[in-house]
Amino acid sequence: MNVLVYGAGQLAQMMYLAGAPLNLNVLAVDVANKTVVHPVEKTVLPQSLEQAINDADVLTVEFEHVPEELLLVAEESGKLSPNLQSILVGADRVREKHLLESLNIANCEHEIITDIAQLDGICERLGEKIIFKSSRDGYDGYGQWRSSTAADLPELKNIFTKLDLHKVPIVAEKMCPFTRELSLLGARNESGEIVVYPLAQNTHHEGQLHTSIAPAPLLSEALQAQALDIFTRLAEKLEYVGVLAVELFEHDGVLLVNELAPRVHNSGHWSMHGADTCQFENHLRAVCALPLGSTEHGPAAAMINIIGCNTFSKNFLSISGVHFHWYGKTVREKRKMGHINVTANSYADLADKFGNLSEYLPMEFFPKLLADADRIK
Known part of the structure; x- marks a missing residue:
């Protein structure tokens, strides 16, 4: 079987190594330039992305931040696993929170910020210790800001006024005193x-x-x-x-x-x-x-x-x-x-x-x- 992985980093590399003994041929897509590459050698292969999709039995991803236009084409092929909905949930904290709430699965108390005015009084509602997370593209600590006291909010407001909160909302989470x-x-x-x-x-x-x-x-x-x-x-x-x-x-x-x-x-x-x-x-x-x-x-x-x-x-x-x-x-x-x-x-x-x-x-x-x-x- 042929497996095409969107993303050409170490996770695709390790999928390739795991797939070889199963007689699975794993290729990867560099989503930045839409080229097909060897997952280990990283060499660009001669086939186009369209050809690689046609040749593949299965399409999958190594990370959730794949451009949506590429995911839509992958979904239309009928070969994408996990499905588009699942990948988009992982890529968007707002979708993620809505899913958790729909299933009554416990998560940190939070608010979704789409307007800077929503920050008024937020410390009274969530407490002074809050972590603000970009709803998209944040990982490994990037796209996150912390408030330890109410005195931190004016500086955070200055940062957030420069962002398009309607396009990419921020999730404000109460810091949980976890074990x-x-x-x-x-x-x-x-x-x-x-x-x-x-x-x-x-x-x-x-x-x-x-x-x-x-x-x-x-x-x-x-x-x-x-x-x-x-x-x-x-x-x-x-x-x-x-x-x-x-x-x-x-x-x-x-x-x-x-x-x-x-x-x-x-x-x-x-x-x-x-x-x-x-x-x-x-x-x-x-x-x-x-x-x-x-x-x-x-x-x-x-x-x-x-x-x-x-x-x-x-x-x-x-x-x-x-x-x-x-x-x-x-x-x-x-x-x-x-x-x-x-x-x-x-x-x-x-x-x-x-x-x-x-x-x-x-x-x-x-x-x-x-x-x-x-x-x-």
């Missing part, structure tokens, strides 16, 4: 079969994911069941096909949905070595109408992002259970350059391996690594 950040990844195929991975515990720094640990420490059956219920309701409502990521806050034993990502996700990279079937293979299985793979997993696994650096000793590969994935990008501040996966026999073993890794890595680029080790010992 921890979690994510659930699962897959659903066209026949309605669903598999999910264990909840992962995520640590962010300056708006970017730095580490994911799975299963999340102190994970109860009740919390996993709550997450499964949220995933199932969302996936069935959307008639979703593929891997879906649900980012969550845990607060007093209750899960609040933070964001949805209609695709394979950074917090699921640990599954490449820590689960029976990784997220990339399960996404391809789902969109290609193959049976979904088992999500059975080991005692403890983790993913550590390599962000903004390439100066480290690869001798960390001498540590058992450590695996290295490099994306082949030019170094840039805050850019995800690759990741390290770690598998362990216990959380204590995982913490020890984090400590061992710190001997080989420039720790200014891994500011949460040792703190995470302390949390899980």
Whole structure:
């Protein structure tokens, strides 16, 4: 089968690598210039986008911010999975909030701002600690602004007056005093079969994911069941096909949905070595109408992002259970350059391996690594 992925970054690359053993031919689309490229080599291929769509059995995406005109053509082909509605929900926080509300799924108290006048009195309604998020194109901490006190609002008003809030509204969310950040990844195929991975515990720094640990420490059956219920309701409502990521806050034993990502996700990279079937293979299985793979997993696994650096000793590969994935990008501040996966026999073993890794890595680029080790010992 031929699979065409919209987006030509590391997620398309990892889909290609997962698809090869299944005899799936995966190509990618550079959506900036509408060229068809090899997902690993990044070389431009001779066929046009129109030809590649015709040749493909399945069209899918590696990220949700694909230009809508390209998605409309993909949807018209009848080959797009997940469907257009699902991708647009992931790309637009207003659509996302409406979906969550329609299903009575808990999320942070919020207001949708389409006019600067709506900021008047907002601290009385939501409290002084508010995070403002652009409804589109915001990720990894971009397109976000924080208010700690009411005194921050005049400066934010000056910023927002320069934006077209009618075209791209802002979602103002009350900052939730959550215990921890979690994510659930699962897959659903066209026949309605669903598999999910264990909840992962995520640590962010300056708006970017730095580490994911799975299963999340102190994970109860009740919390996993709550997450499964949220995933199932969302996936069935959307008639979703593929891997879906649900980012969550845990607060007093209750899960609040933070964001949805209609695709394979950074917090699921640990599954490449820590689960029976990784997220990339399960996404391809789902969109290609193959049976979904088992999500059975080991005692403890983790993913550590390599962000903004390439100066480290690869001798960390001498540590058992450590695996290295490099994306082949030019170094840039805050850019995800690759990741390290770690598998362990216990959380204590995982913490020890984090400590061992710190001997080989420039720790200014891994500011949460040792703190995470302390949390899980």
